[in-house]
Amino acid sequence: MRAPIQRYRNILDFALSSLLRRKGRNLALICVYTLVIFVIASLIFFVQALKREARELLIQAPDMVVQRMVAGRHDPIPTIQAEAIRAIRGVEAVQPRLWGYYYDPVFGGNLTVMAASDQELAVDSVWVGRGVARSMRVNEGDLISLRGYGGQPILFAVQKILPEASELVSSDLVLMSEKDVRALFNFPEGLATDLAVTAGNPRELATIAAKIVELFPDTRPIMKTEILRTYEAIFDWRGGLMVVVLGSAILAFIIFAWDKATGLSAEERKEIGILKSIGWESSDVLLLKFWEGAVVSLTAFLSGVLLAYVHVFFFSASLFEHALKGWSVLFPRYRLVPALDAYQLTVLFFLTVLPYTAATLVPIWRAATVDPDAAMRS
């Protein structure tokens, strides 16, 4: 029992010393390999963390949002319809919501302006997201000026800056009283942007939605699950886009790895011949080269994943946040909560480590199965 273990140890020792003998070649390979793993793993970590963040934030979202449609476009909905919807069996609460977008030409970004019913929010005051505060360089107590619907400037006092924990969604958010929103956008009384519906039993949402459409054929109920799906699709789309871009990088890596792994040098070939001539079997040579490939692969994989973890969760994916976070110029600045997906990491492992190891073993197998004298002569 001891001899087979000692055999593995001896061959592993020799594999490590062989890797050290070809330091330059192997270091270059590990660096490129690590870089590719780092980029892909960063992407996986980042997208997973965003999805999780979005999911957690949506837990607080209403079960259903009812919009009014005119010619296929979203139009303000009469708040009177809220009463009729509230009367549907199973509906617990209906809340008209008032919100819109405000383009700020000075900062070149869109702000989401929303009416809040919080008692603490005074008239002529706003609560702003951290992105807004950062872009406008304002602190609590400062004044900001927004252009009203007629072009006239309207001053608001910054009463509060929204907490960092919700920055993913609230970065570009400006909360103000209902009266101020109506004044800013000239939004008519009796109309709301949409209606937030809460059901007593979420399983009844589909039935409630059907009844709403029956009652008001010009409305479109959107359920929370649909919003969640849209968010996931958006993040997947962004992730997918990056994966397509990364495709070329991965292809370059495959060519590089293939070249490095399959290009058995004359010296390596001769070494295989020497090892065979002094009593090594083909399987011993294959085990040696397997260890070499495994050490390179695992070192690169672990380094790449570790660097990606630090990059995403400690430095907020600073290398590609601009490509991935939001459309606005008001980029959220926050620390993501670590979210690891074992399945995706396993897929990454099998898509990188296994092909490299296989690419290494094929030419070695060819060289190792010839007679030792032929390996030495070639």
Add this chain to the structure above:
Amino acid sequence: MIELVHVEKTYQADLATPFTAVDDVSLSIAAGKLTVLKGPSGSGKTTLLTLIGCMARPTSGRIHLHGLPEDTLPELKEGDALEITSLPERFLTAIRRRTFGFIFQQFNLIRGISVLENVMLPTYPTGEDHQRVEASAIQRLEALGLARHLRAPVDRLSGGEAQRVAIARALINDPLVIIADEPTAHLDSKLSEDFMELMGQFKSSGKTLLITSHDPIVYGSPLADRVVEMRDGRIVKGS
């Protein structure tokens, strides 16, 4: 004893330009003796050594090994003759490991690793106790005057020192037969004579020695029990 019967080795046999390196060689090599294969370059000496040493298979003919220890292969009995040309690779490797120690013309040491590691390399796949093997390797290297080079990379050694490392490596598995291919080709006369003196010691200890050479210091040595002359793949004298 090693017995060759009508052995032939043809390279590129399936191509338009086949080359026969060993042509119908029949030969018996006595155990415990020093046999020299003499002949010019291209006469087939080295190819014959690789066939005897289980490093390549002949195109035709048979090679029999006599007097192998029982534990060389499963089901081998003391005194049995073993026909090696039809054995699978792992058996050939087992025979090569236990029976033959090779000293190559170019020494064939692995560059970049230490003298000691080079000597221990043949034992790695056998899974023998590392410390015991290391002690044995150090003992052999010390006996060959290489004690101060144990940890040095082989690249830094002189030709004579590198050859002594190759000799220590050939001896590490305590083989029955030592095969040396043009061992004095890169040595001056003094080192060549030292080499033959070492071979004399191995012969005294009961090893079978098979050396190819066209160096008069080797084939003219009083230690040589038999000189077999080869030309164009055939034995022309001493069969």
